[in-house]
Amino acid sequence: MIGRREFITLLGGATAVAWPLAARAQQGERVRRIGVLQGFAENDPEAQSWMAAFLQALQKLGWTEGRNLRIDYRWAAGVAERIPGYAAELVELAPEVIFASTPAVLAELHKKSRTIPIVFVAVTDPIGLGLVESLARPGGNITGFLVYEASIPGKWLAMLKEIAPYLTRAALVANPKTHATDFEYFLKGATMAAAPLAVEVVPTPVESAGDITRALEAISRVPKSGLIVPPNSTTIVNRDVIIALAAKHRLPAVYSLRMFVAAGGLMSYGVVRTDEFRQAATYVDRILRGAKPAELPVQNPVKFETVINLKTATSLGLSVPPGLLVAADEVIE
Numbered sequence: 001m002i003g004r005r006e007f008i009t010l011l012g013g014a015t016a017v018a019w020p021l022a023a024r025a026q027q028g029e030r031v032r033r034i035g036v037l038q039g040f041a042e043n044d045p046e047a048q049s050w051m052a053a054f055l056q057a058l059q060k061l062g063w064t065e066g067r068n069l070r071i072d073y074r075w076a077a078g079v080a081e082r083i084p085g086y087a088a089e090l091v092e093l094a095p096e097v098i099f100a101s102t103p104a105v106l107a108e109l110h111k112k113s114r115t116i117p118i119v120f121v122a123v124t125d126p127i128g129l130g131l132v133e134s135l136a137r138p139g140g141n142i143t144g145f146l147v148y149e150a151s152i153p154g155k156w157l158a159m160l161k162e163i164a165p166y167l168t169r170a171a172l173v174a175n176p177k178t179h180a181t182d183f184e185y186f187l188k189g190a191t192m193a194a195a196p197l198a199v200e201v202v203p204t205p206v207e208s209a210g211d212i213t214r215a216l217e218a219i220s221r222v223p224k225s226g227l228i229v230p231p232n233s234t235t236i237v238n239r240d241v242i243i244a245l246a247a248k249h250r251l252p253a254v255y256s257l258r259m260f261v262a263a264g265g266l267m268s269y270g271v272v273r274t275d276e277f278r279q280a281a282t283y284v285d286r287i288l289r290g291a292k293p294a295e296l297p298v299q300n301p302v303k304f305e306t307v308i309n310l311k312t313a314t315s316l317g318l319s320v321p322p323g324l325l326v327a328a329d330e331v332i333e
């Protein structure tokens with residue numbers, strides 16, 4: 001597990017560990033305080049790389065943890081029941097800004113504070129959650145960076161049908177408790193795209209590894225089935241379980257993030273998460289320098305990537321169509 005000090009070392013701040021915060025503050029530089037509440041697991045290497053990108057971006061903007069910045073971290077690890085307590089703890093600390101990910105985290109922070117500025121990532125529908133008035137002018141204490149747009153679920157389903165033309169059923173696997181409006185958002189988008197493709201989209205809510213195991217075993221008993229795995233902290237935490245079961249039951253699956261494909265999943269289409277975290281740092285910087293979140297527009301995702309695992313396709317007896325190969329930003333062999 002990489003903790004706070006390791007992050008500092010990664011950023012070349014070893015002297016920040018040796019030189020106490022108080023001593024630096026005595027030199028006249030004001031130490032600012034931010035909170036971080038993430039829906040992911042702290043010991044997840046991918047989550048560590050995202051947070052490292054966030055810290056590196058902050059450093060480039062003049063903010064270094066241990067010098068002029070103090071950061072209090074909380075990690076929910078895909079467990080919805082942890083979020084209310086962690087949100088309350090961070091709000092009680094009264095940071096100048098909170099950096100948050102996932103809809104459940106954002107919604108809980110919104111319940112706890114309407115004044116502390118909050119910058120989010122990994123959220124799809126903040127308007128549907130009732131957290132911002134509009135994307136152009138959020139109007140409250142929350143702003144940030146959207147993870148997907150309305151057309152993406154149709155893209156996932158089309159990719160799945162293209163690589164497995166026999167498919168007639170696709171299970172959308174996610175945890176509604178950690179991503180409530182996102183689950184419905186993705187389900188609606190996939191369902192709208194399903195009819196022309198002659199595919200039935202089946203909502204498949206899960207909350208744990210056990211739920212995932214039972215759900216995928218049930219799905220596998222229905223012929224011509226596949227999986228859509230949208231961005232979700234619970235499925236990210238349990239990605240090895242999903243990938244192993246998809247392989248065991250020979251279920252073609254499309255994922256939202258490259259990490260699934262790098263770990264043996266079939267294919268993905270989604271945002272580059274490290275870019276999202278770097279962008280979030282720019283808003284945290286602007287707020288620390290006096291900007292109001294109400295006036296910082298919620299931004300749409302810009303950079304997407306398609307990743308295909310040829311080895312996994314072969315093991316499932318699938319041939320990757322030329323169109324998918326041409327569209328791929330990365331092919332894992």
